[in-house]
Amino acid sequence: MKAPDFDYHRPETLAEALDLLARHGEDAAIIAGGQSLLALLNFRLAAPERLIDIGRLTDLKSLSEDHGHIEIGGLLRHCDLQASPLIARELPLLHKAIGHIAHPAVRHRGTIGGSLAMADPAAELGACCLALDGEFLLVSLQNRRWVAAADFFLGVYQTALRADEILAAVRLPKRRPGSIGIFDEIARRRGDFAMAGLALAAQTGDGGLSDVRLALLGVADRPILAGKTMAFLEGRPINEARIDEAAALIAGEIDPPEDPAYPPAYRRHLTGVLLRRALLELCS
Amino acid sequence: MSIGAEVPRDRAKRLLVGRGRYVDDISLPRMLHLAFVRSPYAHARIDAIDTSRAMALPGVVAVFTAADLDGAVSSWRAAHKLFPTMAAPEQGVLARDVVRWQGEAVAAVAAESRALAEDGAEQVAVEWHELTPVLDGNQALAPGAPVLHRDMTDNLAYETKITAGDVDAAFAGAAHVAEEHFRFHRHSGISLEPRGIIADFEPSESRLTVHQSHQTPHQQQDLYARLLGLPEHKVRVICPDVGGAFGLKHHLMADELTACVAAKLLARPVKYIADRLESFLSDIHCRDHEVHARMAFSREGEILGLHVDDLFNAGAYGQYPRTSIAEGNQISRLTGAPYRHENYRADLRMAFLNKSILGHIRSVGHPIACAVAERLIDLGAAHLGLDAIEVRRRNYLDDDDFPRTSTGGVEFEYLSLNPCLDKALEIIDVAQFRQEQAEARAKGVYRGIGVATFVELTAIGPEYYGEGGQHISAQETCLLRLEGSGTLRCYTGATDQGQGIDTGIQQVVADVLGLPLGDVEVISGDSALCPVGGGSWGSRGAALAGEAAMRAATTLRRNILSIAASLLQKNAAGLTIEQGVVVDTASGTTHMAVSEIARIGHFQPYSIPEGVAADLTVVERYATRDRMFLAGNGLQIAIVEVDVDSGIVMPLRHLVVHDCGRILNPLLVREQVRGGVVQGIGAALYEELRYDPDGHLLTGSFADYLVPMAGEMPDIEVAHIESPTKTSELGAKGAGEAGTAGAVGAILNAVNDAISPFDASIAEVPITPPRLLRALGRF
Numbered sequence A: 001m002k003a004p005d006f007d008y009h010r011p012e013t014l015a016e017a018l019d020l021l022a023r024h025g026e027d028a029a030i031i032a033g034g035q036s037l038l039a040l041l042n043f044r045l046a047a048p049e050r051l052i053d054i055g056r057l058t059d060l061k062s063l064s065e066d067h068g069h070i071e072i073g074g075l076l077r078h079c080d081l082q083a084s085p086l087i088a089r090e091l092p093l094l095h096k097a098i099g100h101i102a103h104p105a106v107r108h109r110g111t112i113g114g115s116l117a118m119a120d121p122a123a124e125l126g127a128c129c130l131a132l133d134g135e136f137l138l139v140s141l142q143n144r145r146w147v148a149a150a151d152f153f154l155g156v157y158q159t160a161l162r163a164d165e166i167l168a169a170v171r172l173p174k175r176r177p178g179s180i181g182i183f184d185e186i187a188r189r190r191g192d193f194a195m196a197g198l199a200l201a202a203q204t205g206d207g208g209l210s211d212v213r214l215a216l217l218g219v220a221d222r223p224i225l226a227g228k229t230m231a232f233l234e235g236r237p238i239n240e241a242r243i244d245e246a247a248a249l250i251a252g253e254i255d256p257p258e259d260p261a262y263p264p265a266y267r268r269h270l271t272g273v274l275l276r277r278a279l280l281e282l283c284s
Numbered sequence B: 001m002s003i004g005a006e007v008p009r010d011r012a013k014r015l016l017v018g019r020g021r022y023v024d025d026i027s028l029p030r031m032l033h034l035a036f037v038r039s040p041y042a043h044a045r046i047d048a049i050d051t052s053r054a055m056a057l058p059g060v061v062a063v064f065t066a067a068d069l070d071g072a073v074s075s076w077r078a079a080h081k082l083f084p085t086m087a088a089p090e091q092g093v094l095a096r097d098v099v100r101w102q103g104e105a106v107a108a109v110a111a112e113s114r115a116l117a118e119d120g121a122e123q124v125a126v127e128w129h130e131l132t133p134v135l136d137g138n139q140a141l142a143p144g145a146p147v148l149h150r151d152m153t154d155n156l157a158y159e160t161k162i163t164a165g166d167v168d169a170a171f172a173g174a175a176h177v178a179e180e181h182f183r184f185h186r187h188s189g190i191s192l193e194p195r196g197i198i199a200d201f202e203p204s205e206s207r208l209t210v211h212q213s214h215q216t217p218h219q220q221q222d223l224y225a226r227l228l229g230l231p232e233h234k235v236r237v238i239c240p241d242v243g244g245a246f247g248l249k250h251h252l253m254a255d256e257l258t259a260c261v262a263a264k265l266l267a268r269p270v271k272y273i274a275d276r277l278e279s280f281l282s283d284i285h286c287r288d289h290e291v292h293a294r295m296a297f298s299r300e301g302e303i304l305g306l307h308v309d310d311l312f313n314a315g316a317y318g319q320y321p322r323t324s325i326a327e328g329n330q331i332s333r334l335t336g337a338p339y340r341h342e343n344y345r346a347d348l349r350m351a352f353l354n355k356s357i358l359g360h361i362r363s364v365g366h367p368i369a370c371a372v373a374e375r376l377i378d379l380g381a382a383h384l385g386l387d388a389i390e391v392r393r394r395n396y397l398d399d400d401d402f403p404r405t406s407t408g409g410v411e412f413e414y415l416s417l418n419p420c421l422d423k424a425l426e427i428i429d430v431a432q433f434r435q436e437q438a439e440a441r442a443k444g445v446y447r448g449i450g451v452a453t454f455v456e457l458t459a460i461g462p463e464y465y466g467e468g469g470q471h472i473s474a475q476e477t478c479l480l481r482l483e484g485s486g487t488l489r490c491y492t493g494a495t496d497q498g499q500g501i502d503t504g505i506q507q508v509v510a511d512v513l514g515l516p517l518g519d520v521e522v523i524s525g526d527s528a529l530c531p532v533g534g535g536s537w538g539s540r541g542a543a544l545a546g547e548a549a550m551r552a553a554t555t556l557r558r559n560i561l562s563i564a565a566s567l568l569q570k571n572a573a574g575l576t577i578e579q580g581v582v583v584d585t586a587s588g589t590t591h592m593a594v595s596e597i598a599r600i601g602h603f604q605p606y607s608i609p610e611g612v613a614a615d616l617t618v619v620e621r622y623a624t625r626d627r628m629f630l631a632g633n634g635l636q637i638a639i640v641e642v643d644v645d646s647g648i649v650m651p652l653r654h655l656v657v658h659d660c661g662r663i664l665n666p667l668l669v670r671e672q673v674r675g676g677v678v679q680g681i682g683a684a685l686y687e688e689l690r691y692d693p694d695g696h697l698l699t700g701s702f703a704d705y706l707v708p709m710a711g712e713m714p715d716i717e718v719a720h721i722e723s724p725t726k727t728s729e730l731g732a733k734g735a736g737e738a739g740t741a742g743a744v745g746a747i748l749n750a751v752n753d754a755i756s757p758f759d760a761s762i763a764e765v766p767i768t769p770p771r772l773l774r775a776l777g778r779f
């Protein structure tokens, strides 16, 4: 379990990094916190010719707000976000979710850009960004583009990122009056990747929920929106009968992949349990 | 008095500040690194191996296949003369033409670094021809199953029956028969430090020096000498700090032996450190039993009979040199052992499979024997409407039953079953728990309590391996050397893998000699320096090496006092040693320091008259006689909460009441018990080596093989009853198995108690969330 040989670059500026990527893209891998990449290298599941360490790119470490949004630099670590009062205040859903990512040691190295680029279907941050309808800034030497979270995740470890692009920032809408955000997941042990999880964002009002976005993790090849359940919840008050119906609906709506440890029916069941818990929390 | 004192171990401080020295911390000049080409298939024929591309890589020094090592090393067979009908197929260092488990090594690459060796291993081209794998015992023993070994006609490694009394009559006359089909899945003992070795061969002196993370340096010395054809005194095995072993590290492992052969052939030091994936693939595994068991009861809850049928899913070979039979044998002999029942039958079938070798891991067989009987008692009591704790009490062997040979054939000198139960019930108020349980249930919270009584076989006597034909010392010898300054070195054959036995031995020696603890240094883990001994396994350190140390210290004390008596012109019988000073026993008057006696003894020996026993280096030995084991016992109570929506089990409280005879150091014993409980909770809830239908391991990293972590563990309370064994002067029994032995049964019973309102039950461990929800019919 030793990585194959590779060359190592540590650019000091974003321009330099993008230039390296433009030249070596396909044969290079970006390394941020290394919390996923190093395991891939040591298992020899990845064998890039060179690593481009973006750790010194201070441009990617900023956290800023305008009146409607928060912009998070791609290199901010899970622990940076967890400790940020701005995130706790404006993005409570994200704040809650981060506590579920691994353990302090991993949170002190792992980055938001790395997590999103890795696109583990059970990662918390991907589902949160999807529920919050976030956008990602992807930059290359030639180009800058914003991609919606819903268009970014393409499959297990598959994203819209091109070989010469860096995920530079994440843009998420701030909470609004009356908005709610619930994050919950079920993992075997504290800090494990979840067997199933849910991120729910919506507006509450007299007529029940509106602008419902319900994202799920760990139950598909990528974070997904539970469209039918979202439509079912939209614009209606929540009561116990409806909670049962919603739980049944969501369990039927998803199609988790085969997994010898956690069969699809089990993950469907858990998703129903999570939704029930979330809606009960809303009711109380 | 230092025996019985709560002394923290010196080694712990050193390890904590990062000054540990494990095998991988050692680097020798000109050292090469070994990596293996391991089989990707569970069962396959090797048609050809091409090593030329690997050999051509820069940094690669040699590539070995089985054929390259012919003549350099012998093969072996794991046979045991006490089980003469057990099959013992031949095994060699590298697979020759058939691989029998995924991960079996077929070629070894020696290179200037481990990374380069792995580059080389990637370039070795093997032509495989896949064969049908045999993956569980039922399949292995079915007619027409592919046969693993050429010199066998089927996969039945061993079959036996134990009977006592009239089982059929007992069952026929029973008021109730509790019956259950259990599945205990395969796991392993996961040490923080993986297996590792550095072998260094010096050709001009024909001398092999091995540094190895191992439990039994003398056993390895003997094996390496015989298998490599070296005179034994030219082989030295040194075990530096060992980061956990749990039974993983007291075997001959083919890959480790390969490192020795490579060092011999290349005349350069060779290091091999198993990485985590290799550990999961090729370490010794454990458990993997399917047990069908029945217990017959009278209306009053008396156990009338017990029948245990065990299908033992062993590995591709028996482990060497001990063989793999003990786990099945312990289950056959120990199930129901704490109880007074006369009609007993145990059937055992052991099957070879295309999985890694399975063998002795901490508490061999005990957890299964315990869980089976304890679960049947709960089932029987529930059916009969009796209190399960009272059913236990009613059937416990009582003080006047001892000494006793159990129906399974195990000799018990004494078991403190009732005292342990009494103490446990003082600590946990079961009636109060039942009330809280009912209140919680009303709110939809499901808690349960589980009790498990266990016996613990420790300090294996010389009859087991001596009669078996293995060169495994069951005798312990202790050498004490009083230095010229009056401080002491103690050389023992027991080894320390983190359990702290060196501190226990230090306490015994200091106590007997009346020396300050800090004046005694214990040296172990070196087959050239230390007297021949068995190392540490099967909870033997305190009972055997402790007793040898006590004897040596007693002899040295006598010599010190006889020198003092002759110098002081007094009667030795009236003298004693306190805090390193010889004093008058009656008056307490101080006479002279031990350092003074040491100085005279070493440097002015002419002052001591002829005829006075004046040896300041002494050796004494100890071996038990006429007994296979020293038995300890105890009881565990687990309280858990089951989330019936997710199937997740949270242990809330765990109590162990334990009797290991005389306690050398309560701190060490408590930590042994707690560590054992955590390992047992791992087996009950988390740890499982899972394979796909082709025999490919699915749990090759800690992301998939779950170990218990601190966040999920309950506080583990430990209390003691002390019933010293009368077979030794020290009176200690072993303590390392207890936690693991009882935890699975306690957790299994607690979970079943928690889900009892749903009329559901589970008998499969680990109790994973999907398994539990299936049992509850939730999906």
Ligand SMILES: Cc1cc2nc3c(=O)[nH]c(=O)nc-3n(C[C@H](O)[C@H](O)[C@H](O)COP(=O)(O)OP(=O)(O)OC[C@H]3O[C@@H](n4cnc5c(N)ncnc54)[C@H](O)[C@@H]3O)c2cc1C
Residues within 6 Å of the ligand: A029, A030, A031, A032, A033, A034, A035, A036, A037, A038, A074, A075, A100, A101, A102, A103, A106, A109, A110, A111, A112, A113, A114, A115, A117, A118, A120, A122, A123, A124, A125, A161, A165, A166, A167, A168, A191, A192, A193, A194
């Ligand atoms: C024991 C353990 C437990 C974990 N548990 C969880 C968990 O419960 N939940 C969870 O979500 N995660 C978990 N993780 C993963 C963790 O969150 C990682 O931090 C994250 O997946 C990757 O972030 P990183 O910065 O370490 O990325 P790296 O490992 O450095 O990179 C990962 C991938 O992303 C690419 N990449 C990195 N940064 C960028 C960028 N800015 N632009 C484009 N590509 C980029 C790399 O090339 C690589 O392919 C766990 C990890 C470990 C080791």
